[in-house]
Amino acid sequence: MTKEEFKLTPWEVSGDIDYNKIIKEFGVSVINSKILSKLKNAPPVIKRGLYFTHRDFDLWLEDALSGKKVSIVSGRGPSERMHIGHLVPYLAAKYLQEEFNCPLYIPISDDEKFYVKKDLSFENVEKYAEDNILDLIALGFKQSKTFIHRDFQYTKIYKYAAQIAKKITFSTAKAVFGFNNDNNIGWVFYPAMQSAHIYLPQFEGGAHRTIVPIAIDQDPYMRILRDVADKFNFIKPGAIHAKFFPGLSGDPKMSSSLNNTIWLTDTPEDVERKIKKYAFSGGKETLEEHRKKGGNPDIDVSFLHLKYLFEPDDKKLSNIYNDYKSGKMLTSELKEITIEKINKFLKEHQRKRELARKQTDKFIYKE
Amino acid sequence: MTKEEFKLTPWEVSGDIDYNKIIKEFGVSVINSKILSKLKNAPPVIKRGLYFTHRDFDLWLEDALSGKKVSIVSGRGPSERMHIGHLVPYLAAKYLQEEFNCPLYIPISDDEKFYVKKDLSFENVEKYAEDNILDLIALGFKQSKTFIHRDFQYTKIYKYAAQIAKKITFSTAKAVFGFNNDNNIGWVFYPAMQSAHIYLPQFEGGAHRTIVPIAIDQDPYMRILRDVADKFNFIKPGAIHAKFFPGLSGDPKMSSSLNNTIWLTDTPEDVERKIKKYAFSGGKETLEEHRKKGGNPDIDVSFLHLKYLFEPDDKKLSNIYNDYKSGKMLTSELKEITIEKINKFLKEHQRKRELARKQTDKFIYKE
Numbered sequence: 001m002t003k004e005e006f007k008l009t010p011w012e013v014s015g016d017i018d019y020n021k022i023i024k025e026f027g028v029s030v031i032n033s034k035i036l037s038k039l040k041n042a043p044p045v046i047k048r049g050l051y052f053t054h055r056d057f058d059l060w061l062e063d064a065l066s067g068k069k070v071s072i073v074s075g076r077g078p079s080e081r082m083h084i085g086h087l088v089p090y091l092a093a094k095y096l097q098e099e100f101n102c103p104l105y106i107p108i109s110d111d112e113k114f115y116v117k118k119d120l121s122f123e124n125v126e127k128y129a130e131d132n133i134l135d136l137i138a139l140g141f142k143q144s145k146t147f148i149h150r151d152f153q154y155t156k157i158y159k160y161a162a163q164i165a166k167k168i169t170f171s172t173a174k175a176v177f178g179f180n181n182d183n184n185i186g187w188v189f190y191p192a193m194q195s196a197h198i199y200l201p202q203f204e205g206g207a208h209r210t211i212v213p214i215a216i217d218q219d220p221y222m223r224i225l226r227d228v229a230d231k232f233n234f235i236k237p238g239a240i241h242a243k244f245f246p247g248l249s250g251d252p253k254m255s256s257s258l259n260n261t262i263w264l265t266d267t268p269e270d271v272e273r274k275i276k277k278y279a280f281s282g283g284k285e286t287l288e289e290h291r292k293k294g295g296n297p298d299i300d301v302s303f304l305h306l307k308y309l310f311e312p313d314d315k316k317l318s319n320i321y322n323d324y325k326s327g328k329m330l331t332s333e334l335k336e337i338t339i340e341k342i343n344k345f346l347k348e349h350q351r352k353r354e355l356a357r358k359q360t361d362k363f364i365y366k367e
Numbered sequence: 368m369t370k371e372e373f374k375l376t377p378w379e380v381s382g383d384i385d386y387n388k389i390i391k392e393f394g395v396s397v398i399n400s401k402i403l404s405k406l407k408n409a410p411p412v413i414k415r416g417l418y419f420t421h422r423d424f425d426l427w428l429e430d431a432l433s434g435k436k437v438s439i440v441s442g443r444g445p446s447e448r449m450h451i452g453h454l455v456p457y458l459a460a461k462y463l464q465e466e467f468n469c470p471l472y473i474p475i476s477d478d479e480k481f482y483v484k485k486d487l488s489f490e491n492v493e494k495y496a497e498d499n500i501l502d503l504i505a506l507g508f509k510q511s512k513t514f515i516h517r518d519f520q521y522t523k524i525y526k527y528a529a530q531i532a533k534k535i536t537f538s539t540a541k542a543v544f545g546f547n548n549d550n551n552i553g554w555v556f557y558p559a560m561q562s563a564h565i566y567l568p569q570f571e572g573g574a575h576r577t578i579v580p581i582a583i584d585q586d587p588y589m590r591i592l593r594d595v596a597d598k599f600n601f602i603k604p605g606a607i608h609a610k611f612f613p614g615l616s617g618d619p620k621m622s623s624s625l626n627n628t629i630w631l632t633d634t635p636e637d638v639e640r641k642i643k644k645y646a647f648s649g650g651k652e653t654l655e656e657h658r659k660k661g662g663n664p665d666i667d668v669s670f671l672h673l674k675y676l677f678e679p680d681d682k683k684l685s686n687i688y689n690d691y692k693s694g695k696m697l698t699s700e701l702k703e704i705t706i707e708k709i710n711k712f713l714k715e716h717q718r719k720r721e722l723a724r725k726q727t728d729k730f731i732y733k734e
Contacts, residue, residue, distance in 0.1 A: 170551070
């Protein structure tokens with residue numbers, strides 16, 4: 001069996017991702033049962049293994065459980081509207097914030113997206129930043145402990161980034177990110193801004209453990225920023241790494257560029273149409289064959305939506321899994337369940353999103 | 368006659384500077400008598416040729432004289448206390464502001480100095496920024512039209528710099544500034560910040576002509592930033608370029624690293640000691656020879672201080688020149704005049720510097 005060689009950078013994912021290879025190459029640790037046993041009431045993204053590896057999450061948990069100061073950072077690059085794949089880190093962050101009652105910082109990297117996306121105008125990235133902040137607030141974070149800030153608005157971040165930038169040479173950045181001479185100088189500088197986001201809790205609140213829920217492709221940023229911790233007497237920030245959330249078509253990473261996305265602002269009709277038309281199915285080609293041999297829920301995108309996002313109840317999920325696998329449940333029936341679950345979530349989300357318009361100011365970090 | 372090959376970058380000046388070669392290589396225009404005839408009551412730094420070349424100063428003057436909106440930008444990199452060589456651009460800026468009643472922006476590039484000077488700490492660059500601002504305010508700029516801002520404090524500048532950074536590739540920056548892989552990524556980004564300083568009047572006030580008094584070694588920044596003007600519908604900023612103000616020892620550029628500097632905070636005794644001990648003299652070796660053959664004022668550092676900074680009266684300067692050249696005036700007598708003039712200036716400057724402590728807030732740009 002041959003696999004297409006995969007490519008993985010913070011800006012590009014292609015080919016068949018070999019997660020075991022990543023674990024070895026990146027030198028990250030697996031989120032094992034010992035860690036999971038300490039996470040009561042964890043949401044699907046955590047308890048069902050979408051978050052699969054970490055750096056120093058065990059140490060963060062130890063501090064959190066013993067009442068020491070800890071924090072969470074979970075950034076958002078506003079290059080477009082948000083889709084359901086973008087929920088992944090925030091569902092993890094929300095759980096950790098609630099469970100351990102700790103501050104959550106949400107840096108909006110309007111600058112990164114502006115630097116990296118050739119055709120994204122300054123005006124549009126700002127528009128998306130404002131739009132995305134509504135979705136983030138709608139997720140229901142604890143207002144008194146949640147701090148949203150935008151690089152193009154929040155004064156202090158450049159000052160902190162500069163202090164980190166002085167410690168990172170172009171050749172280090174080049175080695176870690178694969179920069180070349182055609183990259184613009186904002187893009188080259190951005191790793192320092194990203195580092196500043198993640199050190200912000202320590203810059204402002206002194207040395208303590210921070211955890212960052214990220215997709216695994218963002219880990220190079222963690223490596224470069226962890227290397228400078230000692231120079232500031234900070235503690236190396238930790239991370240939990242998610243596998244990619246699949247696109248409707250079954251592509252490894254949900255992405256708007258592949259037209260296989262459910263937006264957080266989609267109507268019930270949009271969702272129904274997209275799931276029915278595009279959601280990659282693990283079912284058999286004919287009804288007869290499906291009833292006889294059963295479907296494959298492990299590759300069925302509708303099922304994966306339930307598994308990782310929309311069906312927290314283990315018993316219910318298990319029933320769906322078994323019924324689909326045995327052939328008792330048809331693809332059309334599975335899709336109906338997924339459509340209903342997504343629409344139920346989106347209805348509530350969109351209601352809260354409208355309310356968020358009046359709450360923005362309370363969440364924006366200004367100190 | 369062989370000359371040591373000179374080297375000139377925004378961070379390094381060495382060898383014997385060949386200004387004619389620079390004019391040709393940089394493609395700048397000479398400040399000719401036609402331009403000078405339009406500058407009534409110009410200060411010594413302008414009327415006596417320390418400012419020797421320009422880019423679009425003629426066009427700036429045309430707009431200024433016809434009542435169109437124009438502005439001045441004159442930045443300061445706070446890597447140390449200020450010395451009298453640092454006065455040069457501000458004497459030009461002050462004159463232009465008064466003569467043409469236009470706004471003057473003074474960006475304090477604390478970030479540049481922090482990136483470039485390996486051993487300069489963040490705390491020290493901030494201390495020098497505060498200190499230098501006192502000297503700048505003491506120079507007596509029109510408060511209602513003077514805007515001082517610091518990169519580590521002024522929110523908006525990063526937002527503007529980012530928009531410029533997207534238009535500058537690493538290879539362009541490398542070609543213009545000679546960057547290599549060992550430069551830190553803050554330093555690599557800095558040309559975008561510098562450009563943002565100079566476009567700030569246009570970002571905030573719409574397209575108009577801006578003039579920047581700089582030493583000739585800073586011209587690469589002008590070249591890189593003028594290239595992006597069209598992309599923002601801005602007018603290419605102009606510049607007037609000064610030759611280097613000589614150090615006491617006669618080195619081409621006054622620099623604190625050469626221990627040949629008169630600080631703006633020096634005492635009268637400091638000044639007397641330094642001029643007597645270090646100021647390179649154009650006089651002859653013996654009194655007898657000097658009386659007979661005369662001195663050379665053109666290479667005499669004490670005389671050059673009078674010429675470019677401290678003796679605005681042409682008649683008086685001419686008398687000193689002739690008397691020294693004929694041998695009528697001795698080096699010791701010339702030095703006494705210079706010491707007196709510098710100390711008179713510094714006494715007043717230091718008085719105003721103390722008053723400036725209470726005025727800082729009025730000059731800091733916050734919009």
